[in-house]
Amino acid sequence: xPRLLYSDPSPYSxxxxxxxxxxxxxxxxxxxxxxxxxxxxxxxxPLGKIxxxxxxxxxxxxxxxxxxxxxxxxxxxxxxxxxPDARLDAEVMESLSTGLCDAMVAMIYERRFRxxxxxxxxxxxxxxxxxxxxxxxxxxxVPSLDDGLHGGHITLRAAIGYAKLRxxxxxxxxxxxxxxxxxxxxxxxxxxxxxxx
Ligand SMILES: N[C@@H](CCC(=O)N[C@@H](CS)C(=O)NCC(=O)O)C(=O)O
Numbered sequence: 001x002p003r004l005l006y007s008d009p010s011p012y013s014x015x016x017x018x019x020x021x022x023x024x025x026x027x028x029x030x031x032x033x034x035x036x037x038x039x040x041x042x043x044x045x046p047l048g049k050i051x052x053x054x055x056x057x058x059x060x061x062x063x064x065x066x067x068x069x070x071x072x073x074x075x076x077x078x079x080x081x082x083x084p085d086a087r088l089d090a091e092v093m094e095s096l097s098t099g100l101c102d103a104m105v106a107m108i109y110e111r112r113f114r115x116x117x118x119x120x121x122x123x124x125x126x127x128x129x130x131x132x133x134x135x136x137x138x139x140x141x142v143p144s145l146d147d148g149l150h151g152g153h154i155t156l157r158a159a160i161g162y163a164k165l166r167x168x169x170x171x172x173x174x175x176x177x178x179x180x181x182x183x184x185x186x187x188x189x190x191x192x193x194x195x196x197x
């Protein structure tokens with residue numbers, strides 16, 4: 001069975017686990033502490049980042065975007081729409097949502113990995129601006145869930161889940177998006193169990 005190196009709080013891990021589940025691919029989730037740089041992770045991904053999907057034939061797939069595209073191919077388009085325009089929309093939604101995760105993770109890492117006297121508030125503010133603009137974009141044009149879930153939806157849901165975990169106040173300005181997240185969870189409660197925690 002494929003094994004996914006992941007961690008519970010990681011938004012990219014949530015994205016990968018939701019994508020594999022959406023594609024009905026059975027996998028084992030292997031909790032992985034990137035800070036400890038375990039041998040299995042470092043041998044699987046030179047970047048030392050999660051998620052990594054390790055296939056039965058020992059091929060390693062990273063990052064979360066490659067895992068979703070793999071899941072899509074293995075499931076006969078179970079993760080992205082077939083129709084080209086709809087697929088493009090899904091991919092751009094995924095890109096913006098992944099960028100939201102990048103901005104929020106950068107904010108968290110600035111405090112986590114720098115000595116306190118070297119934390120640069122200007123950098124944190126810049127990332128917060130990206131996150132706020134990204135969430136505002138979706139608040140102004142809340143994605144439809146009517147035609148089924150795809151990789152863009154699950155990545156956006158993972159980003160909202162990470163914001164709720166790490167910076168919940170940021171979400172106060174986006175009530176429609178929070179309502180959208182609740183609808184997502186009601187539609188697929190099994191995916192909701194995989195959100196960052
Ligand atoms: N572009 C990657 C980002 C993965 C990533 O940054 N994961 C974080 C956990 S949330 C990580 O592994 N951090 C450890 C590190 O950067 O050394 C993806 O989409 O999978």
